[in-house]
Amino acid sequence: MPEPLLEARGLVKTYGQVEALSGANFAVYPGEVVALVGDNGAGKSTLVKTLVGAVTPDGGQILLDGRPTSFGSPRDAQALGIETVYQDLALAADLDAAANLFLGREQLRGGLLGALGVLDKRAMRDRAVEAFAELGVQLGDIGAPVATLSGGQRQSVAIARSVAWASRVVFMDEPTAALGVVQRGRVLDLVRRVRDRGVSVVLISHNMPEVLSVADRVEVLRLGRRVARFEAAETSLEELVAAMTGAMDGAPPNEENEGDAA
Amino acid sequence: MNHAREALRRLRGQNTVWTFLVLAVLVLVFSILRPNAFATVFEFRSIATESAILVLLAVGQTFVIVTAGIDLSVGSVLIFSGVVAVRTMNALDSGPHAGWGVIAAGTGAGLAAGLGWGALNGFLIAKAKVPPLIVTLGTLGMALGFGQILTHGIDIGNVPSALADTVGSGSVLGIPWLIVVAVLVVAAAASGLALTRFGRYTRAIGSNAEAAGRVGIRADRHLIKVYALSGLLAGLAGVLNLAHFSSTTLTSGTQDNLNAIAAVVLGGTSLFGGTGSVIGTVIGVFIPAVLESGFAILQVQSFWQTVAVGAVLVAAVYSDQLRRRRRQQA
Ligand SMILES: Nc1ncnc2c1ncn2[C@@H]1O[C@H](COP(=O)(O)OP(=O)(O)O)[C@@H](O)[C@H]1O
Ligand SMILES: [Mg+2]
Numbered sequence: 358m359p360e361p362l363l364e365a366r367g368l369v370k371t372y373g374q375v376e377a378l379s380g381a382n383f384a385v386y387p388g389e390v391v392a393l394v395g396d397n398g399a400g401k402s403t404l405v406k407t408l409v410g411a412v413t414p415d416g417g418q419i420l421l422d423g424r425p426t427s428f429g430s431p432r433d434a435q436a437l438g439i440e441t442v443y444q445d446l447a448l449a450a451d452l453d454a455a456a457n458l459f460l461g462r463e464q465l466r467g468g469l470l471g472a473l474g475v476l477d478k479r480a481m482r483d484r485a486v487e488a489f490a491e492l493g494v495q496l497g498d499i500g501a502p503v504a505t506l507s508g509g510q511r512q513s514v515a516i517a518r519s520v521a522w523a524s525r526v527v528f529m530d531e532p533t534a535a536l537g538v539v540q541r542g543r544v545l546d547l548v549r550r551v552r553d554r555g556v557s558v559v560l561i562s563h564n565m566p567e568v569l570s571v572a573d574r575v576e577v578l579r580l581g582r583r584v585a586r587f588e589a590a591e592t593s594l595e596e597l598v599a600a601m602t603g604a605m606d607g608a609p610p611n612e613e614n615e616g617d618a619a
Numbered sequence: 620m621n622h623a624r625e626a627l628r629r630l631r632g633q634n635t636v637w638t639f640l641v642l643a644v645l646v647l648v649f650s651i652l653r654p655n656a657f658a659t660v661f662e663f664r665s666i667a668t669e670s671a672i673l674v675l676l677a678v679g680q681t682f683v684i685v686t687a688g689i690d691l692s693v694g695s696v697l698i699f700s701g702v703v704a705v706r707t708m709n710a711l712d713s714g715p716h717a718g719w720g721v722i723a724a725g726t727g728a729g730l731a732a733g734l735g736w737g738a739l740n741g742f743l744i745a746k747a748k749v750p751p752l753i754v755t756l757g758t759l760g761m762a763l764g765f766g767q768i769l770t771h772g773i774d775i776g777n778v779p780s781a782l783a784d785t786v787g788s789g790s791v792l793g794i795p796w797l798i799v800v801a802v803l804v805v806a807a808a809a810s811g812l813a814l815t816r817f818g819r820y821t822r823a824i825g826s827n828a829e830a831a832g833r834v835g836i837r838a839d840r841h842l843i844k845v846y847a848l849s850g851l852l853a854g855l856a857g858v859l860n861l862a863h864f865s866s867t868t869l870t871s872g873t874q875d876n877l878n879a880i881a882a883v884v885l886g887g888t889s890l891f892g893g894t895g896s897v898i899g900t901v902i903g904v905f906i907p908a909v910l911e912s913g914f915a916i917l918q919v920q921s922f923w924q925t926v927a928v929g930a931v932l933v934a935a936v937y938s939d940q941l942r943r944r945r946r947q948q949a
Contacts, residue, residue, distance in 0.1 A: 474815040
């Protein structure tokens with residue numbers, strides 16, 4: 358296997374009495390979809406937040422291309438091509454899809470108007486239309502506030518935004534959790550399309566069939582620690598559930614011990 | 620074709636259009652009832668002049684409310700800034716014929732005073748995390764109190780006549796100065812909110828401050844700027860108020876903040892933040908003004924105007940809530 362693009366080694370994060378991460382390892386390789394699974398409270402969201410700079414870990418290391426890094430803020434991670442689709446959609450509901458796509462990265466007009474901070478709305482809109490078309494996202498009225506879109510469309514906007522700016526990795530925290538079957542399928546298609554563009558995807562999901570259908574690899578988190586990793590093609594639903602619940606604690610082939618960088 | 624229909628549908632969904640229709644109907648009704656008195660250039664111009672100062676307050680308030688905040692202090696800041704402006708002018712030259720240099724210095728001091736109160740509001744709200752309602756309620760009291768302390772509670776009427784005769788009550792090319800200033804401010808603010816990055820961040824923060832933060836928008840800094848803008852415009856309104864009335868008008872203006880907020884809300888800006896329009900606010904200023912003028916001409920007691928505006932205000936917020944709820948279900 359090549360070198361991981363992004364790797365977590367022994368991450369620790371405590372919230373008061375709760376140890377959300379207790380020495381968690383995790384790796385993303387270039388051009389793959391890797392699913393991060395685990396029971397509720399296993400620490401998945403916390404792990405993602407530390408890897409995208411939203412939360413500073415209390416201990417452990419984050420490596421980008423094999424070199425130790427630390428992200429002071431999500432902005433730092435974004436500058437290195439790492440984007441996130443948060444579990445609670447981080448969209449401004451009153452703005453339209455194009456405005457959300459460019460939020461915080463607005464394009465300005467040239468010359469004096471640009472110096473006055475005047476937006477180049479047409480350029481942004483055109484690029485947004487392109488970005489949505491490329492990912493097969495259908496919005497109808499692109500000028501409508503995001504609040505008037507369906508849940509699936511909103512999720513698609515959030516994903517499209519991350520993908521449009523991510524050159525390396527996109528983290529998606531339960532992107533299909535709130536969606537119906539059809540919209541869920543669309544989002545999964547989107548995940549595959551992103552991977553086919555050479556951007557790695559880290560997918561958090563509770564839906565195991567979904568994980569097995571879309572992921573190349575699966576890493577399992579339990580009680581703040583990675584307890585197993587699988588090739589999706591070589592594992593089964595039963596095996597995943599066993600790893601998540603701890604039923605296979607004992608002598609599983611894939612388990613790694615604490616401090617073992619595998 | 621499809622585009623046109625989309626645009627029309629969106630237009631109809633916008634509160635501003637409805638407010639404009641209300642205003643148009645009011646003007647039409649009063650004009651029909653009393654064509655000689657109401658529908659005259661003179662009457663329209665005097666309504667506009669009376670409203671010019673309130674427009675400035677309401678424009679600043681629009682930005683604040685779009686961030687989902689509120690600024691109760693504008694009326695007091697107006698008075699404080701007027702006091703600072705006239706005290707500065709009098710300190711430099713206490714005669715009635717003080718020159719433009721003195722007037723400029725006083726104006727600068729008045730604007731700085733407004734900006735200062737606004738920046739203080741913004742700092743306390745964005746950094747100290749005190750709710751806007753409380754912060755600006757506090758500065759409402761403080762700004763008025765300091766204004767009274769500086770004048771010992773007695774109005775200063777010693778305003779340079781050069782200021783009072785030109786900006787205060789004069790005209791350029793037949794248009795009163797107050798209207799000229801208000802139009803310029805409205806034009807700048809309307810484009811600022813609708814077309815610039817500043818305006819977009821204002822909406823984004825009002826819509827979802829956390830989302831704005833996650834993409835690197837510094838919501839705290841932006842909020843300070845927005846409240847400072849509101850303070851600055853209140854300062855400018857204070858100088859104009861001083862020029863127009865040749866007095867610091869210490870005891871008036873207690874309703875100014877509510878009138879400004881009412882205008883913003885009537886103009887279709889949502890109290891929940893995220894959406895709003897400066898042009899809507901201007902229309903919102905004119906509804907009470909037209910009502911007042913119309914009632915006066917019809918010889919209806921002018922107190923009915925406050926009753927009518929109060930009722931329309933509640934109705935406007937209620938319909939905004941309905942709209943949001945519908946949207947959520949979509
Ligand atoms: N901001 C926080 N404050 C306090 N406790 C937290 C916070 N974030 C997460 N936790 C706790 O950390 C543990 C892991 O949470 P989380 O990472 O959200 O798990 P998952 O996403 O796998 O469900 C949980 O026990 C949760 O209650
Ligand atoms: Mg979670």
